[in-house]
Amino acid sequence: MANEARVNPLVPRTGRIIKIVDETPDVKTFHITTDSGKPFTPLPGQLAMLSLLDVGEAMFSITSQGPEHLELAIKRVGMLTDALHEAEEGQTVGIRGPYGNGFPVEELKGKDLLFIGGGIGLAPVRSLINYCIEHRQDYGHLWIIYGARSPADLCFKDDLFNNWPKVENCRVDVTVDRGDAGWQGHEGFVPAFVEELHPDPAGKVAITCGPPIMIKFVLQSMEKLGYKDDQIITTLEMRMKCGIGKCGRCNLGSCYVCLDGPVFTLAQLKQLPNEY
């Protein structure tokens, strides 16, 4: 039958959790593969629809990938993510994708890149950071500014404190809202920290992702520092169901975030209704 050759984009493939990394008390990174290897090869910033078949399905950003697996960093916020956090290595999952536009890796070539992340918001940005590190000669200076509520809430500590600082022409600055007894680093909110560090806008593109309130103030800080709307890139989070621009709910005006996003420049966002 002719229909058998067609792939139904709404039906996932089954895959398996092969490794779980505790990032923070409420964030874990899940390494996922299938019997035939990596489920698919996403661009940095693209999304995957992940499910526990008997619980539910939701869209997550893909934080990184290896030759045989995808990595999804997931914060515990609801029913599905609760169940995922209870899952063990070896658990079968459903996965479909990749979805969304991803970061404009071609257009970013040759530019200095400033990454500004807060909390779990580093997850999508990390896919781009790792991509730039893999293609180091294509990109200029990499500057990562990251913050979380407390030292315990910092995601990807190994990258922040070991891997990324060793990369050539790469700088990492970390802050926490409130430190603890052992914290030697910077204390304060991300937007203020960005202003303190005052990265010069010349030749740069800033990529920011984090909680909505952080993004709001980061954007104000960027404006103060002289960044233009087309120098700022962010990635949005919306409730999604189909992932393929049909089911309707993730629309921002005539755009579907699952298809036309989740990555937008601030200039593009300003053209869209403020409904995110």
Next chain:
Amino acid sequence: MSSIQEQMRARARELLTRGEVKMVIGWEKGTFWYLSPPAFITEPEDCDRLVWDEFCTNNLAKYLLDYKFTEDKIALFVKGCDSRGIIRLLQDNQIDREKVYLIGIKCPGVRDGRQAAALGEERRSEAPLAEKCRYCTHPEPVIFDELLQDEGGAAIREAQATPEGRFAEVARLEAMSPDERYAFWTGEYDRCLRCYACRNICPACNCRECIFDRSQSGWCGKQMQRSENMFFAITRAMHVAGRCIECGECERVCPEGIPIMALNKKIIKDLNELFGEYEAGVDLEARPPLGQYKLDDPEEFH
């Protein structure tokens, strides 16, 4: 004496001009002659939009919940059934009496817009009374701050409320065998679109968050199929048990024409038989039969 409609417009204008209220909720003419949908007037010069005719069917009470968290005082025109909706909301602690100004209208009964449309405008006067008015026991408002006076004095009504008429459909359904009744109700609710219009218009459905808006809670799935539809139908009916004011709006707004009031009236009839006669939304002080607790209750609680 001026007509009800002229009095409506004049009073609305006065209240808004003097700043006594921020908004007046009444009715205006809609797209067609047989529609008089709700109107929300905030400017004195817009008061001439208000109308009073035989198609001012919409119960306006529920709209007060949209303004629950504002400090503004709102004036509302109330027919008998609308005023019972107000009692409902007051008894459920949903609204603040001081923030509402109620202008009562003695209601002669409204007409069925859909049947009127089928007859055509030239036969407008032949349009039958709306189903909800045929057995109405309270055409005059039961709570108001002022009452508009009509020319004829007492409200004109074509049909007197009779207990037999009020529960005639219930009796018909009760006479069915269980299988027949099952076939009847599943046949009706198989059409249910789960649009929730019946819930949204109902002054007794005033939960801040409804379980049917929380499909993830697992109580009721979103599948539009018999078991889920019946779960919705029965849950909604039981939730308004003893609190339904018989305004009939659930049935009127149903796009599929499901006879929802038959379900509500069955429960009213059973409650009357079990706990004594009670009319919801009539007396602010009379507690609903399922909403009170008596130490000398003959039944034990388990």
Next chain:
Amino acid sequence: MLKIAKDKLPELLQAWAGGAKVFVPQDKGGVSVFLPWEGQGNLTLGEGNTLEPPKDLFFPRTETMYRYQVQGKEASLIEVPSLEEKRVLVGVRSCDARSLLLMDDVFLTRGYVDEFYRQRRENTRVVALACTAASPTCFCTAFGIDPGRAEGVDVQMWPVAGGYLLEGVTEAGRELLGQGSSLLAEAGAENIPAAAKPGLAVETSGVTEKLQRMFEHPYWTAVSRKCLGCGACTYLCPTCHCFDIQGENRGNSGYKFRCWDSCMFSEYTRMAGGHNPRPSKKERLRNRFLHKLQYFPERYGKFACVGCGRCLDRCPVNVDITRVIREVKEVTL
């Protein structure tokens, strides 16, 4: 051009039913709906449009997408069989015929093909019925729809005295007519009746451009006040296509289904953490109208309204899209 006597129509339906499942408007509890033709029934082809549009036949209210079994950490997934059933849909009005073309844009284009929809659509022949009388709530011509001739259909029918004229528009349509050749007689095209004049008229030109500048306008607060926030308009709309995906789990097995959803509901956009980008009925009603009149035209180059008037007919509080279009055009910016 062919003609069939009115009393022979059931025989034609029966002929088609030999090779396909035939759906045709019939009376069910006092309302006209598309129902399978089972040899007899009370046809309602002469009574205006059906209460519900035919979208349910392509995009069902609820459909199973796949099944699964779970055993500890193991889980397997079972796809549903593809939908092979051949169908003939008879009595589709021009407005609803346009709505199928709009749903094609949604489900079959822009990078992904929705297999469930495609299979049903490709297996269904559409027989349109021209309107010679309109309801007061009709306004299809506002969107360039000809009530006398439908777009994208296989057969066009016209009601005439004593029967119907039929014209095979596509090869598949002519083949359908061939199946009933003994019931059909040649007729002249000059007998085609005049198309109905819709009850409502509204001028749509410029409304998209106006709406593009009105997102923050207080008009939306005013127009949404009377809205009940129910989903009647969206569920009766032939072009509303939003859906939800959920699962039904029983012990170790279950299935995923999709079902209609409505942008009028609070749960529609509410995220797992509680944030809701459209928190009140103002934002939801605005989204519904903008989707019909601005977003869909921007994305697909067409209005997502076909003027069937069902929302206007069944809205409990008379929210009227023709009035919205008129008022939007009158708003001063």
